[in-house]
Amino acid sequence: MKFILALDQGTTSSRAMVFDRAGTIQGMAQREFRQFFPQPGWVEQDGNEIWASQVGVAMEAVTRAGLTMADIAAIGITNQRETTLLWDRRTGQPLHNAIVWQDRRTAAACDRLKEAGREQLFRERTGLVLDAYFSGTKLAWLLDNIPDARRRAEAGELAFGTIDSWLVWNLTGGKCHLTDVSNASRTLMYDIHRGDWDGELLELLRIPASLLPRVASSSEVYGETAPGLFAVPVPIAGIAGDQQAALFGQTCTRPGMVKNTYGTGCFMLMQTGATAVPSRNNLLTTVAWRIGEQTEYALEGSVFIAGAAVQWLRDGLGIIRTAAEVEPLAASVPDSGGVYLVPAFVGLGAPHWDQYARGTIVGITRGTTAAHIARATLEGIAFQVADLLQAMEDDAGIPLAELRVDGGAAGNDLLMQFQADLLRVPVTRPTVHETTALGAACLAGLAVGYWQDQAEIAAHWQLDRTFFPDLPAERVAELRSGWSRALERSKGWALPGEPSP
Template sequence: MTKYLLAIDQGTTSSRAIVFSGEGQILATSQQEFAQHFPEDGWVEHEPADIWGTVLQTCRDVIAKCGIEAQQIAAIGITNQRETTLVWDRVTGEPLYNAIVWQDRRTAKYCESLKQQELEDFISAKTGLLIDPYFSATKVRWILQQVPGARERAERGELAFGTVDTYLLWHLTGGREHRTDATNASRTLLFNIHSQQWDQELLDLFDIPASMLPQVMDSSDDFGWVDTALLGAAIPVCGVAGDQQAALFGQTCFREGMAKSTYGTGCFLMLNTGLKALKSEHRLLTTVAYRLNGVPTYALEGSIFVAGATIQWLRDGLQLIRGASDAEPLAEQTSLDHGVYLVPAFTGLGAPHWDPNARGAIFGLTRDTGIKEIVTAGLQSVCYQTKDLQKAMESDGVRPVALRVDGGMVVNNWVLSYLADILGATVDRPKIIETTALGVAYLAGLRVGVFDSLESLEKLWQCDRRFEPRMDKARRDGLYDGWKKAVSKVQTN
């Protein structure tokens, strides 16, 4: 019987399910968007029922689309928006509060107080992360403090905490399994990336009971079995990774120095540093890239909060374009010297600035400025922010010579051409750009023997198009200097 792999890709704005063949080819996809909730300035929430409901529906849809039986699925992989935080009742599964999304900045003041206590070095030494509202720990603490009765219930062991992968696994297994993988654990601000364990000193600092935490597994492991009633068969979940780590794995960046950049809602540049947890001196993150057979591989990561979300805002907020595909022809008609810079700090600035209080702005407007200049500036902002990350990595002594890219935005040839120009580096787009889902399909497939080694996966990667830099250095530096000046004007720290 032919065996297939099902990847669940639970993202910030939509949930997707993709069925892959045993050769890593996409056979069918199902996707559903869901609502974003912004109760206050800088707050971002999701309804937990939307997360679970869209995942279950897309899984059922994609199996039906393929015309296969659930029994033919060898394993399931789960990849997810990282850091997004849920707390629920262990018995009923009822969430205590909405999911607090990774972009949410409500704990900025508390984070500032931790920095004033000079705790950042202490926390960073253990976790590889910085003190920022982005990560899960301060979100969990907020729920325990703000939801009536939550603290007491947590102390009694009645509550479970999880990132989205854990919440989905809990539901898929009928509440039997409360687990996560090392990549997701490494984004909570509670996990010691060197000892590969939850850290009691950090739990004490954030006042979070250890009883709330999931068991940490390898990224390719036996996570549990899906309840038969949900999809029509008991299917093992054998791969879990946070979305950016999954993309690194899907791009087969298994060798030290290989790098990928994913352009979805945000932008994330990740470089494999091998068995070394390289500490950044320029405010990049040290994180777990993946963990196999108990051995962690590490990565250096730069996180940008707003990339594709800029194009969404131009479409939905300003209504300058009807769809994302309208942006490319507008950019092609626009001179690069239009002088407009759009800094999309809608929820603060991520790496390497880490300024949660910064807000977005558009600079350089004149009477000649029109829709095409503003849209082009939005596309360019994604490239400039990637340049910020590249410069930070260079200062830390590492430089990706070639960059493998993926995510929804990379269908835009203009963006990738400009990205190669601004970085002064080769940019490679693979044939399969759904590398996040592919990565967890690979992880699940490795566990059940569909794939037998990392080397066999490397052979599956194929380049669709290579973009080479054509811009001279003087022009590149001039355009980038304009960006740096624009960013300096919105910074608050």
């Protein structure tokens, strides 16, 4: 019997999982890696450390499953999106740390493009807003700030990639420089309608086309692992950005189906089929995946800080020792005691897109305790998701029937119940929470015939629990009104030109 190996390269850790035909995890390994904060608002990672941690957990997961690489039918890759790397094609060595998606150093560059009247062009071609979140301005910064990088790039000596490209490059020993459509659609350089890199946008960003990877589909055999990396060569057959992979893993393959992933950030996607729906509410229009010749699209709303707010309670405030402690602490009080926490630590994502917003706690009294702040933190995550859903329903014209959830914080029952209360629809949690890795495995398995079609994959989706709305509508309206007031106080707090957080 064969299995599929999924590589799940996330923002704070590299993970690997081995799946069987039923979509059940047979082996898993995880390794955290370092984050660097050279200046306020800057977030970097070491590309070599990412690769070492990822290949290490791949072998560890296979071993834990009691298997060898000969038992693996294919490898699927899913990754933190937008994070940007530049490396030497000859040596394979990065020229600089990776600039992470959370990094805000190029906010002013985005402002200059907006002032030049280019925002609508980027919006129409890429489906994205002009924000420091995406790869294009990060890559331009690397070219401008690494000595001799621009000349070397124009000479064809350098390669750019998001993390999927970096992993494929290393897995194949430098033979394959490619990305998939879902990752390409997050760079500010890719025309999602034509399905290709856009020369005019590259010119505006001053990016030489010679740097860019080939854009492939999300499910095909791209190549094999390099001789000597593992005991046998293994096909690499599926790639999708983490949120698109989760959408696929949640089997949201029909227009109108919605999933929300609760990770470092929070990401809600609505599948829109073959139609790239333009947003009127500051959501992103993005490629979901391409299988064969069929490209499918999604509407996306991104919350920059979700699980990272719980990490801040642990590492910044020190009111919990482990992330798991947040739920019992928050549940020790009946409500937040009127406290609202807006986790705009690095600005606000959709539908607000305010890069000058900052984290805010309001409603504190002498009676406020650590438990109230913990509960307000979880509720702040749910309020942001509710804002997204409202915008998504307005854009698509489709009322939500249910929300499918996944990611680490989806295991937090208190958060999931509050989410259902706010949304006024059932929140459904699958048995396999690791839908991001599962999605990558499914894309790879489809390419090699491990699964015959998407219907076979959908048959394996299993429900763990459904959370039904419980709070009265009037109380929900009161809570959301309070959240709106707190949100307004967080917006525009930092002044342009001030150091970012």
